[in-house]
Amino acid sequence: MRITVVEGVCAPDPRGSLPGRGAYLHPEPACLDLAVRRRAFPRAFRLQGTLDTQALREWVEARADSAAAS
Secondary structure: EEEEEEOOOEEEEEOOOOOOOOOOOOOOOOHHHHHHOOOOHHHOOOOOOOEOHHHHHHHHHHHHHHHHHO
């Protein structure tokens, strides 16, 4: 899954159409937790400080829930 930064927020980009630098991540909560713990997003986007990942977390968890229900 491709992720981009939109106004300081990590946003999922499943279609790959948002502009800017992108980072890739498996759409699984465990992979997201590891990336956040290792501070991978600021490094990937070449930004200082922390980024808000709440919207990304909600999207990943909703996707995981729908995959588990299927």
